[in-house]
Amino acid sequence: MKDMTETKIPRAINWNRLDDEKDLEVWNRLTVNFWLPEKVPLSNDIPSWATLTDHEKQLTIRVFTGLTLLDTIQNAVGAPSLMPDAITPHEEAVLTNIAFMEAVHARSYSSIFSTLCSTKEIDEAFRWSEENPHLQAKAKAILDTYAPGNDPLKRKIASVFLESFLFYSGFYLPMYWSSRAKLTNTADLIRLIIRDEAVHGYYIGYKFQRGYEKLSEAEQQEMKDYAFGLMFELYGIENQYTEELYDELGLTEDVKVFLHYNANKALQNLGFEALFPPEVSEVNPAILAALSPDSENHDFFSGSGSSYVIGKAVATEDEDWDF
């Protein structure tokens, strides 16, 4: 019998031998995406911040403390909890990158605060986040799934829902301000976070799919039921959180549509079909435009949009093209 506590030495990671090409593809994208909040001139938003009402300011700070909590969870617990389940050493390396970027995200909200708000306002908002029942409920639902000993695939489901769904009740607000030409530098920073979360949700969802395809049909059904069940639970909490935050500005219905749209995308990252029908998932075009500026949506088929105007000539000169 071997000693149970024998030290397990990992094998040195060789990036020239890949078990899964996606690991390198995603590693490359994450590393070129690397950024720090200092890169964004947040102080240019000071005049714009001054035009917000006291209530709008308070709402904005609260929303950002809620986002800070999710990033903190993903940094300290979420991404590290996925590491023991990694199938390849490269997957572990990607997860350490994800974990670190979550710390950058959490840190950047504090940069926004110190640029725009008073210490008193900041302290009030953090106190609010600790006491808000809906925020605490979603944190708890996710953390319960992350707990040691839990099913690795269920952990990935919860992680994708955090990355691709739970953030969006919060991300809505800076996109809304940006669509009204307010806090546009803050929106630039939030877009960097959104881009990172897109890669995180994609990658964890991809790894989920690799595990899911190995399950028996019965196990797949159980796993899928679990995913939709957790989505319903989180959606219920998000609805209440949204009402509490956005009722006063009259934005609740608009935010809920955004929740449906993102819930569908989170499920697609797991390889599942959408849950909410198109009628309740068509997001306000101003919000869509704020998410992806300069990438005007083309619908040549239905004749909307002038013609096939090609956007700004971006990076068409990839060396692999022969023509």
Added chain:
Amino acid sequence: MSASIPALVYFSSKSGNTHRFIQRLGLPALRLSAEMDQLPFPQSPYVLICPTYADGEGRGAVPKQVIRFLNDPERREGILGVIGAGNRNFGATYGLAGRIIAQKCNVPLLYTFELAGTDTDIARVRAGLEKLGRHPCSTAA
């Protein structure tokens, strides 16, 4: 009617979003993947559906295998138009592969959708392809 619908060629990686879109569309389509050595040869004019894999600056947006496919003049000749795919959360490079291919091949960018598409996307693309089959010339803007 489906006889007049143009053929489809699409790329999809192992995450399979574009593949799931094609399955729901329910039309015959040739798949390009990173793993294949032998590229398919479309027998009739086709619409290309392509997801985006850019770096932060937009480089590398079009998957290498799609570039290899289009680099062959005989395969390229049949392209009628392109449909881009991606994820809006990538910001300014959303669906960039579609825009680049349209520009490179001088064909219309017909449509752009996210991930595996919504039911609305499926309906619009199917209707658009049928229309394209009936009036192939009207796309030559």
